[in-house]
Amino acid sequence: MTTNVAVSEHSRKFQKPQGFTIWMTGLPGSGKSTLAGILKQRFEEDYGRFVEILDGDEIRKGLSRDLGLSREHREEHARRVSYLAKVLSRNGVISIVALISPYKVSRESARELIGKDRFLEVYIKASLATCEKRDPKGLYAKARKGEINNMTGIQDPYEPPESPDIIIETELGTPGESAEILIAKLKDLNYAL
Ligand SMILES: Nc1ncnc2c1ncn2[C@@H]1O[C@H](COP(=O)(O)OP(=O)(O)OP(=O)(O)O)[C@@H](O)[C@H]1O
Numbered sequence: 001m002t003t004n005v006a007v008s009e010h011s012r013k014f015q016k017p018q019g020f021t022i023w024m025t026g027l028p029g030s031g032k033s034t035l036a037g038i039l040k041q042r043f044e045e046d047y048g049r050f051v052e053i054l055d056g057d058e059i060r061k062g063l064s065r066d067l068g069l070s071r072e073h074r075e076e077h078a079r080r081v082s083y084l085a086k087v088l089s090r091n092g093v094i095s096i097v098a099l100i101s102p103y104k105v106s107r108e109s110a111r112e113l114i115g116k117d118r119f120l121e122v123y124i125k126a127s128l129a130t131c132e133k134r135d136p137k138g139l140y141a142k143a144r145k146g147e148i149n150n151m152t153g154i155q156d157p158y159e160p161p162e163s164p165d166i167i168i169e170t171e172l173g174t175p176g177e178s179a180e181i182l183i184a185k186l187k188d189l190n191y192a193l
């Protein structure tokens with residue numbers, strides 16, 4: 001009896017923090033995973049928040065391991081990631097999605113599913129030339145040699161966001177500086193950290 005009273009007292013006092021989804025879209029090598037890592041650390045250490053990174057590459061090793069790189073499969077991959085982001089962010093978690101998500105329709109569906117008030121489309125912007133020069137995974141080189149044939153930006157399309165909530169130009173500063181700009185913009189948009 002006493003325990004039940006204690007539990008209900010607790011649940012009354014416990015305020016779930018505002019969860020939301022930072023959906024980072026951009027070309028391969030634009031900086032999504034790099035920024036996701038920095039942001040996670042900042043949100044956890046400086047703001048005491050629970051954070052989950054939903055990185056396209058990692059999810060392809062598990063939940064999406066049956067999927068390839070056709071348009072249909074890329075859309076299905078984004079749909080699965082949207083569901084994960086939805087259930088996490090409605091429970092107070094900050095979900096950081098790092099996913100090329102080349103198709104506008106997938107990103108629009110994600111916004112619909114997750115909810116407009118807890119979804120931010122963040123365009124991680126860098127020119128193809130810069131991404132190709134960075135080539136952190138060596139995939140652009142492989143695509144140019146014809147060793148892979150579905151590289152976004154080379155053989156496969158990338159539809160840039162038309163009106164993203166936030167644009168981060170990763171050619172204009174270090175990863176740390178880009179992360180600070182993103183956090184400042186979140187605050188401008190009244191997201192409570
Ligand atoms: N301002 C910046 N923000 C993020 N990354 C930057 C920035 N400036 C330079 N970089 C570099 O760009 C590269 C981005 O690689 P990263 O793996 O984060 O890209 P990605 O968008 O996750 O690519 P992919 O879609 O292939 O997973 C890294 O080597 C990073 O150090």
Ligand SMILES: [Mg+2]
Pocket residue numbers: 032033034055057098
């Ligand atoms: Mg990445």
